[in-house]
Amino acid sequence: DAGITQSPRHKVTETGTPVTLRCHQTENHRYMYWYRQDPGHGLRLIHYSYGVKDTDKGEVSDGYSVSRSKTEDFLLTLESATSSQTSVYFCAISEYPGGGDEQFFGPGTRLTVL
Amino acid sequence: AQSVTQLGSHVSVSEGALVLLRCNYSSSVPPYLFWYVQYPNQGLQLLLKYTSAATLVKGINGFEAEFKKSETSFHLTKPSAHMSDAAEYFCAVSESGANNLFFGTGTRLTVIP
Numbered sequence: 001d002a003g004i005t006q007s008p009r010h011k012v013t014e015t016g017t018p019v020t021l022r023c024h025q026t027e028n029h030r031y032m033y034w035y036r037q038d039p040g041h042g043l044r045l046i047h048y049s050y051g052v053k054d055t056d057k058g059e060v061s062d063g064y065s066v067s068r069s070k071t072e073d074f075l076l077t078l079e080s081a082t083s084s085q086t087s088v089y090f091c092a093i094s095e096y097p098g099g100g101d102e103q104f105f106g107p108g109t110r111l112t113v114l
Numbered sequence: 115a116q117s118v119t120q121l122g123s124h125v126s127v128s129e130g131a132l133v134l135l136r137c138n139y140s141s142s143v144p145p146y147l148f149w150y151v152q153y154p155n156q157g158l159q160l161l162l163k164y165t166s167a168a169t170l171v172k173g174i175n176g177f178e179a180e181f182k183k184s185e186t187s188f189h190l191t192k193p194s195a196h197m198s199d200a201a202e203y204f205c206a207v208s209e210s211g212a213n214n215l216f217f218g219t220g221t222r223l224t225v226i227p
Contacts, residue, residue, distance in 0.1 A: 004157075031213075033214060035217075040123075040219055041219060042204060042217040042218050042219040042220050043158075043204065043215075043217040044217070045214045045215075048213055048214055050213065056213070058214060090157060090158070092158075097213045099146055099208060099209070099210045100146040100163065100165035100166075100208070100210075102148070102160050102163060103215060104160075105150075105157035105158040105159070106157050107156060107157045108155075108156075108157055
């Protein structure tokens with residue numbers, strides 16, 4: 001299994017509070033991604049990173065920010081959590097961008113915003 | 115623009131029966147296509163991928179998929195379902211130079227004893 005960990009694995013928070021999710025990899029892959037998974041929507045890309053301090057927006061980036069200060073860590077921040085951000089969040093990594101390269105997924109973080 | 119349509123959000127088959135999960139894609143250029151499997155409370159795991167080599171792709175756990183350009187399809191099959199195949203399956207598409215995968219909405223497979 002690819003060395004990807006996510007923390008926390010479960011979190012319950014209240015509307016309006018900031019939340020940070022962490023993704024840590026030991027594969028030294030350049031590309032990292034944050035997805036959210038919701039019933040009926042599959043996985044949708046929030047943000048991705050193509051190197052240290054290099055990030056870009058995905059399909060559903062509103063209300064989220066990311067940071068990558070080290071190759072191995074990719075942080076997802078909800079500045080002010082809303083109930084619509086209740087979801088399961090997955091981090092993924094890949095050695096090369098898109099194309100035919102496989103993405104490896106972490107175990108996920110289940111976030112509940114009350 | 116890339117997109118994926120998975121027909122049938124839920125599919126039930128009897129143990130030992132053929133598994134057929136449907137995926138149609140939209141892409142303006144030759145696509146790369148993937149099938150991922152997600153077991154309960156786990157992340158996604160790659161089953162197989164098409165990268166313009168053989169049109170019939172064999173994956174793990176006895177699954178295979180055939181790329182049909184004329185039908186813009188990449189259906190996933192397995193000749194004989196096992197109880198352990200019960201999971202959610204996602205089809206995804208990417209293009210050369212793209213930075214991410216576009217996923218379908220998923221198909222939950224139930225295997226009936």
